[in-house]
Amino acid sequence: MARPRSPLLSVDAIVTAALALVDETGDFSFPKVARRLGVSQSALYNHIANREHIVELMRGRVFATPAPVDCENLPWEEALRALVRTYRDCMVAHPRLVPLLITQTVQDLGVIGIYEDMAVVLERAGLARQAVVPAISAIDYLALGSALDLTGPEVVWAPPEGRFPALSRAIAGLGSVEERAEAAFAFGLDVLVAGVREQVLRTIH
Structure with a gap:
């Protein structure tokens, strides 16, 4: 039986999900980002160091x-x-x-x-x-x-x-x-x- 494909995860996808949450609610969290992307919270840490890292990446995205x-x-x-x-x-x-x-x-x-x-x-x-x-x-x-x-x-x-x-x-x-x-x-x-x-x-x- 073929193994199910894992959701593709990248820094860009994480930033997109976090920014969407901020636009909707004014804030974000690692658990909410993980749920939106359909991955475990621990998987995020392979790409993102911490909350401050995501905020700075969102800053860069907005002013890109x-x-x-x-x-x-x-x-x-x-x-x-x-x-x-x-x-x-x-x-x-x-x-x-x-x-x-x-x-x-x-x-x-x-x-x-x-x-x-x-x-x-x-x-x-x-x-x-x-x-x-x-x-x-x-x-x-x-x-x-x-x-x-x-x-x-x-x-x-x-x-x-x-x-x-x-x-x-x-x-x-x-x-x-x-x-x-x-x-x-x-x-x-x-x-x-x-x-x-x-x-x-x-x-x-």
């Missing part, structure tokens, strides 16, 4: 094909806008992955390359060296927060009728979650670029 940005030849403001938008757009399809990404050190070389591009553009803008990391952290706050916003409820604020009139006027007629997230991201990006420009001017003067 960013749109190219000409960081050396575009005006710095245009290059920075393109980089930040590209960075954020890589996460739009997997916003529930964000909480897992921010809990561990970035090691994926492709993602580190994106941060390198940011540093190059900020240096070229004339930002002081000690301000580059704070600027990159602010970019993270904007891009990661914007992606995470896509997991929010349709109604974020529910002030009682007749109270908090300024907020009530501001939220009247807000669009969908996607429209709200895009508007907030565009506003934040404008503020970020203006802030970098202001910091550069202070350095010059």
Whole structure:
């Protein structure tokens, strides 16, 4: 009698299963990944070291094909806008992955390359060296927060009728979650670029 074929298992299959679980539930576990793939949990350890390894591989997957940005030849403001938008757009399809990404050190070389591009553009803008990391952290706050916003409820604020009139006027007629997230991201990006420009001017003067 022929032996039953064992399910094919690979790093790519494990990452795909884990990312699907995160998209569905916001988290994953080795037992759940194993069940989804139809293998024993111990079989996963032939390909994956630990939970952190999977998270980093998911990070690499999500940021594997960013749109190219000409960081050396575009005006710095245009290059920075393109980089930040590209960075954020890589996460739009997997916003529930964000909480897992921010809990561990970035090691994926492709993602580190994106941060390198940011540093190059900020240096070229004339930002002081000690301000580059704070600027990159602010970019993270904007891009990661914007992606995470896509997991929010349709109604974020529910002030009682007749109270908090300024907020009530501001939220009247807000669009969908996607429209709200895009508007907030565009506003934040404008503020970020203006802030970098202001910091550069202070350095010059």
